[in-house]
Amino acid sequence: MYSFKYQLAKSVADASAFVAKNSDAKLLAGGQSLIATMKLRLSQPSDLVDLGALAELRGIKVAGNTVTIGAMTRHAEVAASAEVKKAIPALASLAWSIGDRQVRNMGTIGGSVAHNDPAADYPSAVLALDATVTTNKRKIAADQFFKGMYETALEPGEIITSVSFPCPKRAAYMKFKNPASRYAIVGVFVADTGKAVRVAVTGAAPCVFRVAEMEKALSAKFAPESVASIAVPEKGLNSDLHAKADYRAHLITVMAKRAVAAAL
Amino acid sequence: MTVKVSMSVNGKPVSGEVEERTLLVSFIRETLRLTGTHVGCDTAQCGACTVVMDGRAVKSCNMLAMQAEGAELVTIEGIAEPDGTLHPMQEAFRQHHGLQCGFCTPGMVISAIDLLKNTPNPTEREIREQLDGNLCRCTGYHNIVKAIAAAAQTGGGVLRR
Numbered sequence: 440m441y442s443f444k445y446q447l448a449k450s451v452a453d454a455s456a457f458v459a460k461n462s463d464a465k466l467l468a469g470g471q472s473l474i475a476t477m478k479l480r481l482s483q484p485s486d487l488v489d490l491g492a493l494a495e496l497r498g499i500k501v502a503g504n505t506v507t508i509g510a511m512t513r514h515a516e517v518a519a520s521a522e523v524k525k526a527i528p529a530l531a532s533l534a535w536s537i538g539d540r541q542v543r544n545m546g547t548i549g550g551s552v553a554h555n556d557p558a559a560d561y562p563s564a565v566l567a568l569d570a571t572v573t574t575n576k577r578k579i580a581a582d583q584f585f586k587g588m589y590e591t592a593l594e595p596g597e598i599i600t601s602v603s604f605p606c607p608k609r610a611a612y613m614k615f616k617n618p619a620s621r622y623a624i625v626g627v628f629v630a631d632t633g634k635a636v637r638v639a640v641t642g643a644a645p646c647v648f649r650v651a652e653m654e655k656a657l658s659a660k661f662a663p664e665s666v667a668s669i670a671v672p673e674k675g676l677n678s679d680l681h682a683k684a685d686y687r688a689h690l691i692t693v694m695a696k697r698a699v700a701a702a703l
Numbered sequence: 704m705t706v707k708v709s710m711s712v713n714g715k716p717v718s719g720e721v722e723e724r725t726l727l728v729s730f731i732r733e734t735l736r737l738t739g740t741h742v743g744c745d746t747a748q749c750g751a752c753t754v755v756m757d758g759r760a761v762k763s764c765n766m767l768a769m770q771a772e773g774a775e776l777v778t779i780e781g782i783a784e785p786d787g788t789l790h791p792m793q794e795a796f797r798q799h800h801g802l803q804c805g806f807c808t809p810g811m812v813i814s815a816i817d818l819l820k821n822t823p824n825p826t827e828r829e830i831r832e833q834l835d836g837n838l839c840r841c842t843g844y845h846n847i848v849k850a851i852a853a854a855a856q857t858g859g860g861v862l863r864r
Contacts, residue, residue, distance in 0.1 A: 467767075540814060541762040
């Protein structure tokens, strides 16, 4: 990997000020994507600002109808949390399905959401559950957060501090994994908030997206057959050696059906 | 430029001068000369580089040495008793021949200890699912799974450190 300067952040404010001033600096959360990217020399930050020591960015709080997860909370912690399992079981099981044991022991929700990998799992939960991303500057609604491949609404110097998920009436996540990397070739998160149904798809396109037609059909009747005949057009979907666009389009419907069945 | 990094490895305080970009696995193997921790794929998929950091299994090829500053690490060299008595997980791998070429074994053993710590009485299916972070190129999984199931009965999820 290319060389860089390393620093351990002493506070969110310091880290924010530093990356705002140094446009080639990067924040380091768990590093499970960033370090791998740097090893491949696909990324060449001038500086790494490690958020690992900021205890205030860690932890899980359930208050009323909302689960708030600190940005530096690891996937394994979310997966094992009795509170998350009780409030939003689909979120705990999604966290359990990320990467592998060792990756879950290092990777963080804030890192995953900020990185916005097209095949990451968490963005689908954030979008389907209509979560709110809280940064050191503002609160961003999920619908405004994910902008494109590896692109988010985060501005220079803006750091995610937590993500808040409203508890749904029922929800489930189903993914078709790449057997080697365990990234989602297609992952579908279905959430019934009680007022509306939201369907978010990851892995299939350059960025996580919602499927309005499925949402409408499921709002009328929350059953697998409601989405069985709804196909997402293959235009614009990812096509690579793991799966062609038409196969991904097919998988979206299959995973949506399975997710609805699992949520019932 | 080099920086100083300090941590505890297998109960002993260690430190070294490293480049900021030095991976934890390079620090362990090249600076500390603890070569039981292996580099297999070097892309965070195979798990041969797995070590325990502050009580949890991590891939040391996918993190910086600096990320382990001040941490307590346990490597494969640190799990047996000081008198050489094997850790129950090592003993189970020996009894059940949970290895063929042996290259993945250090990572398998460390991951398997973490597995039993979190799931003390796993079913065979759970063992197979939860070994998701470790690959055996010899495909010798049957005996690895048998070994872990056996170690669940002999304290295989406990580290003395």
